[in-house]
Amino acid sequence: MTSPLYIQQGPSPTWWNSPAIWLTAQGDPSTGPKVISPIVGKPYTVWVEIQNFYMEADTGGWNLFVCWGIPFTGTLPSVNIGQILNGAMTSAGPQGAPITVTIPGGTLTSPGIVTLPAATTWTPTLQNGGHECLVAAVYDEQDIGGLPTSILLDGDATWNQSYSVAQHNLSVIAISMMMGNIVKYPFQVWNAADDDREFTVEAWQAPLSQIAHFLPGVQGGRKVLENPGKVNRLGLLASDKAESTELEKAPARVAGVKVPRRGARPFTLGVKLDKGNALIHVTQRLNGRVVGGLSVLAMAEEK
Structure with a gap:
């Protein structure tokens, strides 16, 4: 049956x-x-x-x-x-x-x-x-x-x-002080529809508790929750070749992102975190509805 x-x-x-x-x-x-x-x-x-x-x-x-x-x-x-x-x-x-x-x-x-x-x-x-x-x-x-x-x-x-x-769709990035001011995370925004569409792409920091279930698989385990950090800078650019200086000035929200039918557009997320751990969500919206997302756990190296 x-x-x-x-x-x-x-x-x-x-x-x-x-x-x-x-x-x-x-x-x-x-x-x-x-x-x-x-x-x-x-x-x-x-x-x-x-x-x-x-x-x-x-x-x-x-x-x-x-x-x-x-x-x-x-x-x-x-x-x-x-x-x-x-x-x-x-x-x-x-x-x-x-x-x-x-x-x-x-x-x-x-x-x-x-x-x-x-x-x-x-x-x-x-x-x-x-x-x-x-x-x-x-x-x-x-x-x-x-x-x-x-x-x-x-x-x-x-x-x-x-x-x-x-x-x-959860990734972990280790942020070393040797990396400079901002760490780059490339990704893609996809449109599987048969017509061209415009999306809004946005990044923001969320509570670490939202990924508590996954922390046993992360270095440090649940102790990650005990060391929250505050993101100093989030930037989004519609490019896979974004420079750090561009990301330092880029907004965390980009509206009117045009993606061709059954195609993709490369993006780069820039994260600046001096200490602690931070969870970042990136969402893709169409007419106000979230139609795509990814999460990144940023972990700053202890000084």
């Missing part, structure tokens, strides 16, 4: 920080130490927790798709075969692989849960600098036929009983 399945999104308003997608070092079990700061060139296993809120067990018909991407906001960008960690590339585009295990039934308060590894290990490349941006989707192939790429990651859209999608 087929029951609707679900991948938990992050807590509102940071739906892009799903606790149901995580990394462990290759060879470690799903319960092993979680990795938040992957190292370029080192292989990792990507795990996805899938939930079933219905009393009937799910015995087939659903597929799981997993991919990685350069840190981005907005709808799911174009995915090439090298980014697919669970599934394959077909003539119709990327598709998930069938889920071959039974997912037990559950209830709304106590769902049946299965944790599955992606079929392919993920080895971060210089292309994304080791930053995490992982996407997972489950969908009922018998019902909708294939991966619904046109709607993936369209903000915190309500759960559809034929598919569920979640994203893990």
Whole structure:
């Protein structure tokens, strides 16, 4: 029997920080130490927790798709075969692989849960600098036929009983006094619509408590909460070649960002933090609605 399945999104308003997608070092079990700061060139296993809120067990018909991407906001960008960690590339585009295990039934308060590894290990490349941006989707192939790429990651859209999608987009940057006044973090703003669109991109500091769940995988663990810092400067520039002097003067909010249909625009976030730890969110809005986001934990080196 087929029951609707679900991948938990992050807590509102940071739906892009799903606790149901995580990394462990290759060879470690799903319960092993979680990795938040992957190292370029080192292989990792990507795990996805899938939930079933219905009393009937799910015995087939659903597929799981997993991919990685350069840190981005907005709808799911174009995915090439090298980014697919669970599934394959077909003539119709990327598709998930069938889920071959039974997912037990559950209830709304106590769902049946299965944790599955992606079929392919993920080895971060210089292309994304080791930053995490992982996407997972489950969908009922018998019902909708294939991966619904046109709607993936369209903000915190309500759960559809034929598919569920979640994203893990939290990066950690270490800020050394040797780096100068401001640290640069490149990312992309995506528009998967069939028409050109204008977005508002904004960065701001948020309470560290919002990522408390992930801190066991960060150096220092929960002690990160004990050393909060205040960001001195946040700047955003629509370029991947931004200079530090430009970011020092750049605003933290940029309106009217034009992104072509099914295309991307490079951006750079500039962060200035002298001491302590700080959580920064970057959001992409369309007509006032958040349709994309990412988070960065900045950790300043102790003097």
